[in-house]
Amino acid sequence: MSTSQCAVYQVKETPEYRDIRFRSYEKLRSEGKSVSIENYQQVYIGRIQPGETPADIKIRLQKQRPKNFKGHSIGCSDVLVITDEGKTTACYINKDGFIIVPEFLTIKSSSDTRLSIDTTGYEIEGKKGTWLAQDYILMNEKKWFLMEHEEYGTRAAYVILSEDILHLIR
Template sequence: MQQKWNQNFDGEPMTDIPQKFLNAGCDVYMVMQLRHDEKILDERFASMRELHRRGKTPDPEHYEVTYYADLPAMWQDAPNNEVLEELFQMFNLSRPQDFEGHSLSVSDVIALKRNGEVSVHYVDSIGFKDLQGFLDKQPERPSVLMNLKEKCDAPECNPTVCRKARDEHEL
């Protein structure tokens, strides 16, 4: 069995590819495309200008990694804009056999890690737009304190436990 980009050597799917990308010790790239989800259908193929008109920005939670690989050595000294153009051409004209996404288009994201520096780029209607901090965004999760407060405010709350939790955490 030929190993695919998103499988471990044992054929099992890899998990947390964005973290693997960020931790890579060599030059790598990652292609991200919008998940198939009715809630974000209006973001598919939308230019950055169109997103801003709607009051939106690209949200990493709406994307899935569709490809990850080492950056070819022949592009080592090329500027980012040339590498991005080469990747765009590659994923439209001579796609890797194990790439299962659609041809690169507006609203897709390409992340590069070169010489330890990470940059993320939105495929726009003309060229690419930098997405500062795109991979830094963490999904919003309620804090432990907010979860405790919600539980204590619930009708089935144990008053003794909640009183202690409120005292300890100043809820």
């Protein structure tokens, strides 16, 4: 995708998540907890300027919260997922900076294997051959991966995988 965008994820606001909300990364890790998308909800998605840094985005969102920002003021324990120049990075907002958390971008597929932008050799039930993740986008609070056939490339129909559904585009 050529669009530069960012999404903000905040810890779900239910009682069972209170022990991870607003925690520093070090505190979470010392308690044996990880930064998992299952504990978060997307509260914002929007375009960014190419090359905009996590610090730039955080400052911009703190100064003027967009109308479609559904959460509390951006801060510690939030995750910024930035897609810029075809690369997607998840950054945990820590008390004194940002920590890249690649595990945040990894989801479980229906076949119990991990799916990420680096996925290759992926087998899809009912489809011949193996597939690789060609691209990735955040849309409607879900991660969608564009899968390309490893042998036939663009000559075969793409497959789009999300967290819970398999779709075929012809």
